[in-house]
Amino acid sequence: VCEHINICLYLCRLIKIPEKTLKTALGIDIGGTNTKLALINASGQFLKENSFPTNDYPNSNSYVERLISEIESFLDHNEIEGIGIGAPSSNEKSGCIENPANLPIQGILPITNILSTHFDLPVYLVKDANAAALGEYYFGEGKKVNNLVVVTLGTGLGCGIIIDGKLLRGERGMAAELGHVPVFYPGRDCGCGKKSCLETYVSARGVVRTALEFMAKTNENSALRQIIPAELDSKKIHQLAILGDPLSIEVLAFTGKVLGEKLAEVMTLIEPEKIILAGGLAEAGAFLLPNAKLYLESNLIITQRNRVQIELSKLGLNRAALLGAASFLFDSYQHINKQVILP
Numbered sequence: 001v002c003e004h005i006n007i008c009l010y011l012c013r014l015i016k017i018p019e020k021t022l023k024t025a026l027g028i029d030i031g032g033t034n035t036k037l038a039l040i041n042a043s044g045q046f047l048k049e050n051s052f053p054t055n056d057y058p059n060s061n062s063y064v065e066r067l068i069s070e071i072e073s074f075l076d077h078n079e080i081e082g083i084g085i086g087a088p089s090s091n092e093k094s095g096c097i098e099n100p101a102n103l104p105i106q107g108i109l110p111i112t113n114i115l116s117t118h119f120d121l122p123v124y125l126v127k128d129a130n131a132a133a134l135g136e137y138y139f140g141e142g143k144k145v146n147n148l149v150v151v152t153l154g155t156g157l158g159c160g161i162i163i164d165g166k167l168l169r170g171e172r173g174m175a176a177e178l179g180h181v182p183v184f185y186p187g188r189d190c191g192c193g194k195k196s197c198l199e200t201y202v203s204a205r206g207v208v209r210t211a212l213e214f215m216a217k218t219n220e221n222s223a224l225r226q227i228i229p230a231e232l233d234s235k236k237i238h239q240l241a242i243l244g245d246p247l248s249i250e251v252l253a254f255t256g257k258v259l260g261e262k263l264a265e266v267m268t269l270i271e272p273e274k275i276i277l278a279g280g281l282a283e284a285g286a287f288l289l290p291n292a293k294l295y296l297e298s299n300l301i302i303t304q305r306n307r308v309q310i311e312l313s314k315l316g317l318n319r320a321a322l323l324g325a326a327s328f329l330f331d332s333y334q335h336i337n338k339q340v341i342l343p
């Protein structure tokens with residue numbers, strides 16, 4: 001150690017070099033397809049990112065082992081405040097992910113307990129779509145929008161609602177499960193065990209199911225028919241729509257219609273100022289939005305018409321959820337939306 005270290009420290013204090021730069025936190029977004037991790041500072045800058053596939057694991061234990069090893073690679077050189085996790089079917093109060101429809105996790109996984117014990121850091125768990133709503137509210141298109149609905153269109157459909165500047169949590173943080181509200185009867189089987197849930201139509205997987213159904217019921221010529229059904233995904237449908245394939249455009253327009261009709265019910269109940277669509281399928285927003293707006297407005301009572309704005313997230317793929325999850329570790333963002341953590 002340099003013998004002049006005390007003089008250096010004295011000089012540092014004298015010229016007021018801050019002892020610590022901005023706080024950083026690890027945000028984690030557990031999605032049905034990928035798990036994303038990002039080291040984020042309090043001003044919302046991404047300092048390091050990584051992701052790994054969620055579905056390659058036979059059970060909860062093997063998934064958690066991989067998650068821990070990925071987190072370790074972020075802790076090497078950085079001093080972090082803690083970990084914020086956004087995941088589907090999250091019980092904020094118990095810190096458990098409970099019976100998720102689209103994850104390789106069976107039963108109840110006490111994820112905050114496991115990670116906080118392993119890393120000796122504070123760990124917060126929030127429903128993935130609630131994390132996205134907070135991300136938009138603090139850093140995105142929802143800034144200062146006190147009545148805000150964020151719909152995440154990924155493997156499934158998630159929803160986070162902010163009312164009067166406060167996250168709508170419900171009793172355990174599991175409110176606003178819009179993806180599992182029924183749309184048609186008898187409808188399609190959902191991963192949650194129910195039938196006809198909205199996400200079986202309006203999600204990356206739902207769009208594929210619609211495309212397969214549409215192909216089966218018509219003889220319409222379409223480039224979709226050249227794709228092996230097992231290899232069909234929402235990105236390919238979107239790409240074909242861009243190229244002008246009529247059936248692909250029809251599939252996305254139908255998806256927009258189903259979404260719009262359900263958003264009309266959301267509007268009727270809680271009257272948000274803005275609805276933001278985020279997640280992978282929102283990339284196809286140009287094909288979804290016209291019908292989503294049309295069927296939203298045409299299903300509203302006259303006093304509520306032409307008020308709500310629908311926009312696409314500008315934070316980029318799943319960044320909202322990472323930002324919102326990390327925000328729990330930063331004091332400046334906790335004053336309104338602080339969680340109640342049970343001991």
Ligand SMILES: [Zn+2]
Binds near residue numbers: 180191
């Ligand atoms: Zn469901």
